[in-house]
Amino acid sequence: MSLQATTSQTVGPYFKIGFQWLNRDNLVGEGVSGERVTIQGQVFDGDGVPVPDAILEIWQANAHGKYDHPEDIQDKPLEPGFKGYGRVPTSAEGAFRFVTIKPGPVPGPDGKEQAPHLLVSVFMRGVLRRFVTRIYFPDEPRNDADFILNLVDPARRSTLIAKKVAGAPGALEWNVVLQGPEETVFFDLGL
Amino acid sequence: MKRVAAYRAVYPGTQPSHLHPPYVSSIKRAPTKPQVPIPYTLSEVTGPAFGPEIVAPKANDLTRQHSGEPMGERIIVSGRVLDENSRPLANTLVEIWQANAAGRYLHEGDQHKAPLDPNFTGCGQAVTDAEGCYRFVTIRPGEYPWRNHYNAWRPAHIHFSLFGPAFATRLVTQMYFPGDPLIPFDPIFNCTADEKARNRLISVFDWETTMPEHALGYRFDIILRGREATPMEE
Numbered sequence: 001m002s003l004q005a006t007t008s009q010t011v012g013p014y015f016k017i018g019f020q021w022l023n024r025d026n027l028v029g030e031g032v033s034g035e036r037v038t039i040q041g042q043v044f045d046g047d048g049v050p051v052p053d054a055i056l057e058i059w060q061a062n063a064h065g066k067y068d069h070p071e072d073i074q075d076k077p078l079e080p081g082f083k084g085y086g087r088v089p090t091s092a093e094g095a096f097r098f099v100t101i102k103p104g105p106v107p108g109p110d111g112k113e114q115a116p117h118l119l120v121s122v123f124m125r126g127v128l129r130r131f132v133t134r135i136y137f138p139d140e141p142r143n144d145a146d147f148i149l150n151l152v153d154p155a156r157r158s159t160l161i162a163k164k165v166a167g168a169p170g171a172l173e174w175n176v177v178l179q180g181p182e183e184t185v186f187f188d189l190g191l
Numbered sequence: 192m193k194r195v196a197a198y199r200a201v202y203p204g205t206q207p208s209h210l211h212p213p214y215v216s217s218i219k220r221a222p223t224k225p226q227v228p229i230p231y232t233l234s235e236v237t238g239p240a241f242g243p244e245i246v247a248p249k250a251n252d253l254t255r256q257h258s259g260e261p262m263g264e265r266i267i268v269s270g271r272v273l274d275e276n277s278r279p280l281a282n283t284l285v286e287i288w289q290a291n292a293a294g295r296y297l298h299e300g301d302q303h304k305a306p307l308d309p310n311f312t313g314c315g316q317a318v319t320d321a322e323g324c325y326r327f328v329t330i331r332p333g334e335y336p337w338r339n340h341y342n343a344w345r346p347a348h349i350h351f352s353l354f355g356p357a358f359a360t361r362l363v364t365q366m367y368f369p370g371d372p373l374i375p376f377d378p379i380f381n382c383t384a385d386e387k388a389r390n391r392l393i394s395v396f397d398w399e400t401t402m403p404e405h406a407l408g409y410r411f412d413i414i415l416r417g418r419e420a421t422p423m424e425e
Contacts, residue, residue, distance in 0.1 A: 002275060002417075003275050003277055003417075004202050005202075005275055005414050005416045005417075006413050006414045006415070007207065007385075007389055007391070008362060008363060009365040009379060010214075010365075011363050012365075012379075013298075014288065014301060015352075017296060018314045019286065019352070021316070022286070045219045046223075057361070059234070059237070059238055067233065068240070069238060069240060070240075071233070071237050083239065084239065106233050109230045109231075114232060119358055124220065125216050125220075126217045126218075126220035128208070128209065128217060129208075130363065131209075148229050179220075183224050184222075186227070187229045188225075188228040189228075189231065189235060190198065
């Protein structure tokens with residue numbers, strides 16, 4: 001028998017009471033290898049106003065390019081201190097910040113490696129179905145050949161690539177812009 | 192090289208569009224540019240896993256989180272979590288949150304002039320068992336006003352959040368109660384075009400789980416996205 005997936009609904013304005021027990025803004029446990037990065041940014045609505053009631057969820061591979069998941073059967077090591085899950089709400093100023101490591105490359109649909117990336121789900125009041133996007137890394141030579149990035153209009157690719165923060169080693173800036181010329185690229189997975 | 196097996200595309204009309212103008216908050220928050228279709232990769236078919244140990248033993252009983260009992264009508268909300276291929280999804284984290292019996296959330300942003308209940312926080316967690324079943328004990332949430340339009344009231348509802356086996360299966364939804372007169376007027380409930388699909392958000396009164404002299408039972412089954420049958424060969 002074939003069923004239809006339950007329809008999505010907004011998280012509404014009060015998701016904090018349901019989500020905060022599993023908030024995680026530091027993905028890096030003890031003994032985890034890889035380059036530490038702090039990713040910070042803001043969420044902006046169609047008027048350019050920061051969104052104080054959004055929440056981001058992160059999913060990523062470890063520094064070896066291995067996901068902590070049974071379907072990842074690559075011969076690469078897992079690290080007990082790294083699950084790859086993050087959940088970060090925005091502040092009253094619409095800002096978020098989390099600490100993680102730059103993941104290693106994982107296989108792509110063309111049989112080649114994908115450039116290192118984080119998957120992001122974005123939820124907020126007013127959003128009936130989550131947004132799905134990715135964060136890529138600056139100065140990463142694999143970006144140019146990345147299968148997914150190459151599906152995106154070149155003029156919009158920069159919305160997916162975090163920028164270095166001047167004078168702050170390891171700090172990256174990446175914003176979520178919901179509308180307008182700088183609108184973040186969101187992906188359609190047929191969901 | 193095998194491609195990963197994709198998750199099935201949504202059946203038309205059964206999921207909301209991002210822009211639904213009757214729900215005013217969607218107007219400034221819905222993207223204006225088309226979303227970019229991408230194939231599934233290992234990134235999307237994996238996802239965070241949470242075992243039963245992450246949930247406190249009584250986290251599924253919202254009536255026993257304080258010294259006293261919360262005000263309101265005690266209810267039991269239970270159901271099964273399946274995928275679109277009718278496969279039960281075991282070990283899946285289910286998070287819920289809701290207003291109290293007076294229609295007030297324990298949240299600083301909720302300024303509705305209704306009393307807070309010192310014995311009710313309004314959030315719970317459960318992990319599905321081997322058959323995909325979950326069960327919560329809670330109180331029936333109250334309806335509450337909001338400012339979407341003149342005299343707007345949300346029907347009674349419980350927010351549900353589920354992870355499922357992959358990034359692709361993540362779902363946040365709301366459960367409603369049968370016979371609620373506010374449902375036909377609610378722009379959030381009505382955001383899904385397909386009438387049958389949105390009506391599946393309404394729980395069913397259930398004698399099987401109703402406990403004599405204790406609590407009414409409501410059943411709410413949840414379907415997460417399922418895989419395509421076979422991976423594409425290259």
